[in-house]
Amino acid sequence: MYQLKLMSWLEAVLWNEHELVPAIAQDAVSGRVLTLAWMNREALELTATTREAHYWSRSRAKLWRKGESSGHAQRVLEIRLDCDSDAILLIVAQEGGISCHTGHARCFYQRLENYAWHDVEPVLKDPKEIYGDG
């Protein structure tokens, strides 16, 4: 019965031709939109069952728990689905106040001004410090 329900809510999502869905993460406290990443079924199921954001990395072609190498996990307070069931919104508590691999608070730090993109938010932590020197 549990398995049936589980399948049912996952199958309600309209997965794209790559079996993925875009997932927005929004900070529960500041309201800022932090990241847009992608999920496959396993990522969404793990996100729901563990309440930690999991994504599918398209560049590395692997499942990934947000924060597994950076420590910047996203604790998931709410999972939402849009009207046509092809986009997810997570309301999250962002560990460390940094969601971007560049060390910015969030990924959307470039703003269009006079038809050019400008970085308008600071780097809070050097990526070398976040990920180690290699």
Added chain:
Amino acid sequence: MYQLKLMSWLEAVLWNEHELVPAIAQDAVSGRVLTLAWMNREALELTATTREAHYWSRSRAKLWRKGESSGHAQRVLEIRLDCDSDAILLIVAQEGGISCHTGHARCFYQRLENYAWHDVEPVLKDPKEIYGDG
């Protein structure tokens, strides 16, 4: 020169295999995430030059100005790009306080509870009233 700059900021975007990019719209006042839609180059360029959100409808395969049939336009206050240049965030003023074609305030009105999706926000206006009876 203007044309050169215009091309340059548009080409900085990492368009997907369908020449599209996902675009999140966030309400400037409430901070709520309203919609996730898709843009092609023309939609993004028109959004920047007119400051009214334009999208590419994948289902209808046509460019569309948000609000052209519903009246629920999105006036664009900010356009942002993410770290890897493959997602757009618009900060908008939502005309009529309704962004969803279902008459909900926003598209993300389904919330996951006990492994089922539940509508947790009201319909503010009957779609028949928004779009006319046919």
